[in-house]
Amino acid sequence: MHTKQAMQDGESFQRIFLLIAWRETDLFTEEVTLIHENGLTPETYNKAISIFNEKYFAQIIIAITTINAWNRIAISTNKPIGN
Template sequence: MQKRMNINAIEPKALKAMMGLETYLSEISISKTLKELIKIRASQINSCAYCIDMHTKDALKNGETQQRIFLLNAWKESEYIFSDEEKMALAITEEVTLIQQKGLTDATYEKALSFFNENQIAQIVMAIVTINAWNRIAISSHLPVGKNFA
């Protein structure tokens, strides 16, 4: 892959703004486990190798199992592997990431209210929006897997 711009070096204010979102996400009420599942799943959908690599490693350090990571792209068929709450967050992740299809549907939003309050749904959406932005940065700038962003 051809080397491309280093956004951190040429647009540090943009990276600082993204890091502001990360600071916000570190303080929200949804669990770290759920945040990592969201990050991995969105990155799988977007085919962002850089982010898949980073967030699977982070998830493992946080106590996630290899089995759950291996089965994440088949979560709908993994009946007993993911909790109903996790499945709901993953459904939201897919609908928001694949926004061109239908976006977050009314049916999914209404069902999500049985697991999360509106604040938590907003936090989940912000986690999804943020990882989707990171995926686009990593893919557009050809970040090599396993390398530091800086």
């Protein structure tokens, strides 16, 4: 479902295919997740704003933060992720 929507929205096949190997490519960053390292660079922020408007980008940051929180809860409590 999400892949189909991403392609309809103009996401490249390359980025979709490389999602599984996201840590081995420079097509993705963890700047919001690893904010303690360098934070979100002005370059990344400006690129995001050129693609999304500020309101939608704020929603993306909230989604990332929520996913990070749930991941930390699951890892900290050693609870398996359901199917």
